[in-house]
Amino acid sequence: MLALRDLVKYLRVLRLRASVEPITEDYRGWSWYREPVKPPSYRNISLSDFAYLYCQTMRNVYLKYVLKVEQRITKPLLEGTILHESVYAAIEDVRRLLYDGASPDELLSLLSHACERVNNIIEKVVSLRNASLTERDRDDIHHKALSIYKHLVLYYAGEIKRVETDVVDYRPDTLLGQVIPHFVQFQADGYLIGLSRKLIVDAVMPGVILEMKFGNMVSLDLVKTALAGYALAIESDYEIPIDFGLAVKISFTRLCRGNGKIEFLPRVVVTPVYLSDEVRYRFLSLRDEAYDIIETQRDPDIARSCPEYCPYYHICRGGAT
Ligand code: SF4
Numbered sequence: 139m140l141a142l143r144d145l146v147k148y149l150r151v152l153r154l155r156a157s158v159e160p161i162t163e164d165y166r167g168w169s170w171y172r173e174p175v176k177p178p179s180y181r182n183i184s185l186s187d188f189a190y191l192y193c194q195t196m197r198n199v200y201l202k203y204v205l206k207v208e209q210r211i212t213k214p215l216l217e218g219t220i221l222h223e224s225v226y227a228a229i230e231d232v233r234r235l236l237y238d239g240a241s242p243d244e245l246l247s248l249l250s251h252a253c254e255r256v257n258n259i260i261e262k263v264v265s266l267r268n269a270s271l272t273e274r275d276r277d278d279i280h281h282k283a284l285s286i287y288k289h290l291v292l293y294y295a296g297e298i299k300r301v302e303t304d305v306v307d308y309r310p311d312t313l314l315g316q317v318i319p320h321f322v323q324f325q326a327d328g329y330l331i332g333l334s335r336k337l338i339v340d341a342v343m344p345g346v347i348l349e350m351k352f353g354n355m356v357s358l359d360l361v362k363t364a365l366a367g368y369a370l371a372i373e374s375d376y377e378i379p380i381d382f383g384l385a386v387k388i389s390f391t392r393l394c395r396g397n398g399k400i401e402f403l404p405r406v407v408v409t410p411v412y413l414s415d416e417v418r419y420r421f422l423s424l425r426d427e428a429y430d431i432i433e434t435q436r437d438p439d440i441a442r443s444c445p446e447y448c449p450y451y452h453i454c455r456g457g458a459t
Pocket of ligand 1: 192193194195196197198201439440441443444445448449450451452454455
């Protein structure tokens, strides 16, 4: 998602803040055995069920963990998964070709197979989720996924061209360290801080984690809170400090070309986030609130406004029981 050169530019902003406001031991994930990091108990709770606070009252937590109501897959949730998968696919495809010795120009061959690649991703996600899409929704998602896939292939091809002459001892790994310096879908065990045992972070680099969000579904403040949660989980599992996060927001502009062809242009905005004590405290408070709902079996009120993508919309707002 970000070449090393861009990453350094974003992190420079945060270094100063870290020197004047260091993260205290109390708020490190490896302090999992004492408060405030210690969880009220140990349950398999998914971070995304509470940290993004898409339900202001956390009724979703009550429905899922107390009543065990099944979720309904909504179009925005399906779209988010497909777009994430398209990003991972572009990164995997670029990596694979580079290991095969491809030049930046040869990487562009991925563009001619992009349509098929994206179609396969959509088929796979829809069938795994046991969901369905109208033709119009499928078309819409397809165009967005295609645009982000192509955008990344072009971005990486350009970056490789820029750095390859500077790489002294050419090996794929040396080049990849400069161009794709992160692991995607990094797994951590969140058990010690009361979260799911298979917690997946969008991308991880030494000392930095990255979280992608598509569209306007979640506020930046809540993405920061979620990043703090992922940092705490990695610190508790691996004892590696994670001080910095990058919130990557990807939105699309719809263009209608003269020939009636629809295209989406992706816009990527990166916000560097210092994972301070304050933002960690905010995350831990939300976690404790979610635990309180589950352990006391308290049914919170229906939220004042409910996003239609909420997987429980049909329960709270649709009259189903
Ligand atoms: S429908 Fe509303 S109240 Fe119910 S879980 Fe979703 S956001 Fe919360």
